[in-house]
Amino acid sequence: MTTPLTTANEFIARHIGPRAADEQAMLATLGYDDLDALTASVIPDTIKGTSVLDLPAGQGEAEALAAIKAIAAQNQLFKTFIGQGYYNCHTPTPILRNLxxxxxxxxxxxxxxxxxxxxxxxxxxxxxxxxxxxxxxxxxxxxxxxxxxxxxxxxxxxxxxxxxxxxxxxxxxxxxxxxxxxxxxxxxxxxxxxxxxxxxxxxxxxxxxxxxxxxxxxxxxxxxxxxxxxxxxxxxxxxxxxxxxxxxxxxxxxxxxxxxxxxxxxxxxxxxxxxxxxxxxxxxxxxxxxxxxxxxxxxxxxxxxxxxxxxxxxxxxxxxxxxxxxxxxxxxxxxxxxxxxxxxxAVYHGPAGLAQIAQRTHRLTAILAQGLIAMGVKVEQAHFFDTLTLATGNATADLHAKARAAGLNLREVDAQRLGLSLDETSRQADVEQLWALFGSDLPDFTALAASTSDRLPAALLRQSAILAHEVFNRYHSETELMRYLRKLADKDLALDRTMIPLGSCTMKLNAASEMIPITWPEFGSLHPFAPAEQSKGYQLLTSELETMLCKATGYDAVSLQPNAGSQGEYAGLLAIRAYHQSRGDERRDICLIPSSAHGTNPATAHMAGMRVVVTACDERGNVDIEDLRAKAVEHRDRLAAIMITYPSTHGVFEEGIREICAIVHDNGGQVYIDGANMNAMVGLCAPGKFGGDVSHLNLHKTFCIPHGGGGPGVGPIGVKSHLAPFLPGHGALERKEGAVCAAPFGSASILPITWMYIRMMGGEGLKRASQLAILNANYISRRLEEHYPVLYTGSNGLVAHECILDLRPLKDSSGISVDDVAKRLIDFGFHAPTMSFPVAGTLMIEPTESESKAELDRFCDAMIRIREEIRAVESGSLDKDDNPLKNAPHTAAELVGEWTHAYSREQAVYPLASLIESKYWPPVGRVDNVFGDRNLVCACPSIEAYQD
Missing domain, CATH: 3.40.640.10 (Type I PLP-dependent aspartate aminotransferase-like (Major domain))
Known part of the structure; x- marks a missing residue:
């Protein structure tokens, strides 16, 4: 046996859950010999061959980390005093490590x-x-x-x-x-x-x-x-x-x-x-x-x-x-x-600690101002907190040059003025270094500190107390904070404990190697309005990432500015709107949206000044093409766009997607393809090649940025060349108009996550990820179809990367609702799939490629056992009102209290023997949403309320 001398790229296999033997077993269950045969049956013939994924082979984790480290090194870390809504601060290390x-x-x-x-x-x-x-x-x-x-x-x-x-x-x-x-x-x-x-x-x-x-x-x-x-x-x-x-x-x-x-x-x-x-x-x-x-x-x-x-x-x-x-x-x-x-x-510092940080920041600013005045510099503010504007006249440009030569960034207000903002990280040495920009005869810091008064307006000093609740006054030692964060995390289910099979949300692995660069100071400590020559690393990173995303989607240009999927949708429709206006088609304001669409689509269309016309779906969940055609023709003089999700919100590759795009184009509209389900397409088909004019991409779905408990997200848009001039602009970019968020590159510091993912997976790895996502979804669909009807499939009886289970018949036969099944899954240690979207009374399941066959089987075993419990309700052997589903989830406190249920404690909390080794205990029982809305409290209750 010859030992290979080159390092293998193990990341692809680390990212993808099923092992080779598992893959073959799942394919056999579905009746296919290999992945290519499976995906050939899933992808419609009309869009086969549209993938343009021209990316090099993936790099190993160490190699990719070294490459991105070299990119990060091209960013220059100056001491910044720019302010303008962005300030240096300290992330307390217990929060950095434990959160x-x-x-x-x-x-x-x-x-x-x-x-x-x-x-x-x-x-x-x-x-x-x-x-x-x-x-x-x-x-x-x-x-x-x-x-x-x-x-x-x-x-x-x-x-x-x-x-x-x-x-x-x-x-x-x-x-x-x-x-x-x-x-x-x-x-x-x-x-x-x-x-x-x-x-x-x-x-x-x-x-x-x-x-x-x-x-x-x-x-x-x-x-x-x-x-x-x-x-x-x-x-x-x-x-x-x-x-x-x-x-x-x-x-x-x-x-x-x-x-x-x-x-x-x-x-x-x-x-x-x-x-x-x-x-x-x-x-x-x-x-x-x-x-x-x-x-x-x-x-x-x-x-x-x-x-x-x-x-x-x-x-x-x-x-x-x-x-x-x-x-x-x-x-x-x-x-x-x-x-x-x-x-x-705020919990760690408490009210006194926060006030001390603020007072110290203000005191340093007041001393800085007093010293500048003593040096003959005009400070425009009589009252201020941490920011000064200086009337520096014709010396302004020279002062900026002098500051940059010293490794400092000042705010560029205009040709005659500059700005300075201090912050939590500022020190006496910073004040003295700033004074040195304006002359060599520096004030005596100690003397000024003793004689300088605060410059906050007396009439506006705060009189009311802040943060009196116990939570802000207890966890001030590192030991206490560490334990508090652990206590909170232990109450929850996240991907570190279980599969989260949410349809439409793509909860996949967020690999450690992808996450490491975001806390490097070269990425974390750069101000968004720092001079361009200091952000060459970010410029290279964003340029390369834009190219990668173009190759994954078939589009010609990408904007990374939108900092959420909703903002990507909005930016995409604004680009379409601006394109029509540039051609003198100001009247085009109708947006066609299928009835199955994600709710943000019609909301976004309204925000973009468009009128929504809903198009029907057929009994298979596909867009009703004839209804779409009729409405496109009816509104052809005013048709601006269609917003369509692909694969469909129902988890199917619609065969008529090219025809849909052609209908809209023939009637003067543009095609917006929602990228929420891109995880089924990368490397297999490309929206920019089968008719899309613009798509937003959820980097927090397909491209591995973590959901973080509900955010951050990133929603860049890809466009064809004719829409490229209308991508979001920004005051810090060449195109000034059309900013959709505050910073020119949105949530820039988490873009290294997606760069690392694509660089490590490479073209073949990304294609394999899409194929395994499809395999995993179809495996779950096949295992569960005899227990729960699968609502929609394609022409070959297959789904895309997610499947919808129809629980509505069970409601009629047993009284068990989709909510009951979702809550019962908690007793099995699972987060529920997406409930009642896009169809009420259903569960939409998306396993992603990151989950192993063992985890898929564990989930399927739980769902099958739940179906057995429902059958017991149907047959009368479990009471229709007092049963494990209606009472789920079951807490440990309930278990050790007086047991009044007809079923056993063991059935309640250990419905499968495998749970005995690793049991998640929910901290509360089923939450009463109606009570909460009728008695709305949205801040920490008083201590008395907790005692009550």
Missing amino acids: LENPAWYTAYTPYQPEISQGRLEALLNFQTLISDLTGLPIANASLLDEATAAAEAMTFCKRLSKNKASQRFFASSHCHPQTLDVLRTRAEPLGIEVVVADEAGLTDVSEFFGALLQYPASNGDIFDYRALVERFHAANALVAVAADLLALTLLTPPGEFGADVAIGSAQRFGVPLGFGGPHAAYFSTRDAFKRDMPGRLVGVSIDRHGKTALRLAMQTREQHIRREKATSNICTAQVLLANIASMY
Whole structure:
């Protein structure tokens, strides 16, 4: 035997779950000899051969890590004082190790099944409490995408709720961050809203506005007293949103106390690295009266079936699936992992610690300002928190050059002024180094520190207490915080414990080698508005990733800016809209959407200024082509686009996809193909080659960025060449118009994950991943079809990468609902599949390629045993009301209490013998959602409430 001298690439086999023998066994179950034969039967003939996956062979983990390390080294890490909504901060190492780098936290899914999500829900409730306390407003959501997107959501929120219904004008202060104003303009234009940007100091008539956005402190550093202005807006029936800095709010009067209706902003500086712009959790808080109109997710307090306090997502969660084009927002992904970091940052530091960080930052800024004044530099602010604007005149350019030569970045305000922002990481040496830019005769720091007064306005000093709840006043030692994070993680199910078979959500392996680079300072410590010559590593990374994604999709150009799938959808429709307008087709505003579509699709179309026309689906779940044709012809003069998911939302490769695309094109429209199910297509077929004009890609699905408990996500769009000029622009890019999020490359710091995945898998590995995803789904479908009807299949009786089990007949025969089956799976240690989407009363299962045959069989065994229990209910041997399904999940506390059920304790908690070795115990019983919505509490309850 000859020993190979080259290192084998073992990553592909590490990523893919089934071993070779398992693969053959599953193929035999399905009646196929090999993967190619299986996928040839799944992929329609009309789109075979459209794949253009021209990527080199995959690299091994060590080799790929070395390659990305070399890319990272091309980024230059200057000390940055740019500010503008992004600040250096310290991520406490216990949070870094036990949360950000912990798969129990980063592989978890959105907490739609609350019983197995109590840990991450508690962390999010802490976040909401933090935001509510600091902003002085009683209701806060569980995070939005970034500050600029949150501001755009606040604008449309004000439009819905303002009593000034006639107005289409929204006032935005010129003191807002520039990137926020850019996103406001993008969001406003399709909706017919006029954004008026001006200095509020010169605002005489406010009656023409339905709402306003103010910045506190202002982007240039000033702290303005907005109380009188807010009263004027309210007198004119307008609502007021305030973009506020959370660290400053530990010292300043909160927006809710000076009359603001909404507060928005970023939680980035609470322990989240700069990351070249993201991901960072934004926040949104408002008045209690407006809670049912608030965008995004909301964690609420309820009770379980035993009367024990339990948490769950409340009210409008995923409300776009119900309201569709009437939805108030298309936001589906949040920034949960980052919100959890921010919440734990507050838990670790506590109210005194946060105030101390803020006071120290402000004191250093005040000393810096006083020294600059002593050196003859004009400081424009009389009152400030951490940011100064300096009138530097003709010396401005030279000062920037001098700063960069010293390894410092200052904010480029304009040709005559520059800005400086200090932060948690600033030190005396930084202040002295900044002074040195302006002269050699430096002030005496110690003397100035003794004589300099604070520069916060006395009338706006905070009087109200913050973070009085026990959770913010207990876990201040590393030991306590470590145990608290472990306690929360132990309450939950994530991918580190079990398969999460969610259809449409693609919960696949997030490999450790993919995750390692995101915490490197070369990626994590770069400011998004640093000079371009300092971000050459990111430029290379994003350029290579765009090329990789083009080769995977068949598109000609890619934008990585959208920082969620919802934002990718939106950017894609904006590109189509701009394309039509460039050709003089302003009237094209009809968007065809199949009735099976994901709810974000119609919500997005509405946000893009389009009118939704729903097309029918046939009994197999496919688009009804004749209905589509009739509606395309009917609206041919106004047809803008179709939004279609492929493979379909029903988990099938529709054979008529080319014909669908041709119908839309023939009638003047563009084809948007939702990339949610791209995991079935990579290497097998390419949407850009079988008729798509634009697709968004969920990098947090197909391309391995972790879900993080509900986010971060990344939703870049790929387009054909004719749409490339209309990709999102940004003030920091060559094209300035059309920004859809705050940073030019969105959630840039997690893009290395996808780069690593594609680099390690290579072309053949990516194709194999798609094939195994299809194999695994069909194996589950075949094993379960005699127990549960599989609702939709293709012409050869096969599904794509997911299958839908129809439980509706069981409801009729036994009274057992899809909810009962989902909750019973918890007793088996599984997260439920996707419930009642896209068809009510069904379960949509997507196993992904990462799951082994053993795990697939464990899931199938659980589902088969559950079906046996349902048969026992049908036959009467289990009571129709008191049975393991109706009472699931069962807690340990229930087990040791008085047992009143007709079935045994063993059947309740050990329905399979394999569970005895490894049992997950849910911390609460079935949560009462109705009680929670009727008694809505969205912040940490008082200690008395817990005692009660």
